[in-house]
Amino acid sequence: MSNPSTTPMPATLADLVHRLDQARLTGTREEGEEVGTVSTRRYTDPAHWQQEQASLFGQWPIVAAHSSELSKESALPFDALGVPIVLTRAADGRARAFLNVCRHRGMTLVRAGGPEPAKAKPCKALVCPYHAWTYELDGRLRHRLHAQTFEGFDPATLNLVELPCDEAGGLIFVKRTRGEAFSAAAFLQGLDAHLHWMGLPGMTVFRKVDRVYAANWKLTVDAFLEGYHIRVLHRETIYPFFADAYTVNLHAGPHQDSLVARRAAFEAFSPPPDRYALCKLATPTQLVFPNTFLIWHPDYVSLIGMFSPAVDQVRWVHTMLIPPDRTGEDWNAHWEKTFQLIEQTVFQQEDIATAVAIQRGLTSGANTDFHLGRLEHGVLRFHRGIDDAIGGTLVPAGGGACSG
Structure with a gap:
């Protein structure tokens, strides 16, 4: 793990900090160059949803853990x-991904084990619970019960089906479609340097939720791509800590990295030497295209995956990551209270509840388009990225063509 107190801040992140300082000094908000519309069919049309499934969730590296x-x-x-x-x-030490399916008769190899979010199971091999076919953790078939009864079957052809998987910046990426290997660092297009400087690889999980809500996945993504709503939607919870719609944004390919100014930045501003100092001035927020957010609170991180099980559903997976030196019984009460505030109050009762209400409103036909202003340019850019990915003009950096 990089030490954020001794490693120089990446130049691209330092430029974001400088731009935030200039916005503060001049009282000028950074805005997009144009207004635009987003068709509401993007949130309701099953055909469009199928295109997203095939082009985005089927072909792009997705953060899995x-x-x-x-x-x-x-x-x-x-x-x-x-x-x-x-x-x-x-x-x-290498992270790998496989279809979680036995090559004998198709049984699930590793089960989640209940309604709570899945956790890793310690093991030296994967043993099928149906007939005990056993696989090494690198996918090779190790053992078949009564192997002599399977004459004519070449065991070398019965290894687990491997999927493209790589790791960078503290994140494990996987593609759900078989194909060539890819580079997660190249896919991040420079954001991995930001994540290392901020110490993401060294964080550890405190709590995780995995729930489905009645809203299209993009409605929750949209909310995290603009600070225009904070003054109103979050006026009783987090707005007292934030300046009104002062945000600077970096484009790293289709990814976005933003600093959302806190009120403290307008009281005293000096170049932040580390993550903690930066997070007192602003909330860094990264969109790892297409569906993953990292939100850097003053002393912890929200890693959020917004998955799409159906056109009118979002599967919300929120992982609270904490510094390794702030773990243990002495810290548990603090983190539990903090998690309940951000997850149950800010996210569930405000952001997610809004997305659900919008999804209900879409059925009325009142709007055929959403109208976005220059403070919402990140939302427009996100939707254009989806169009380009579906159309084939935007492909993930880092290689790894899929085989279908």
């Missing part, structure tokens, strides 16, 4: 992309 969730010699089931996947980390 934080690195700390997958220790050596463990396996973590992951099904948020609509297919059964298992992540493994063998003794060599």
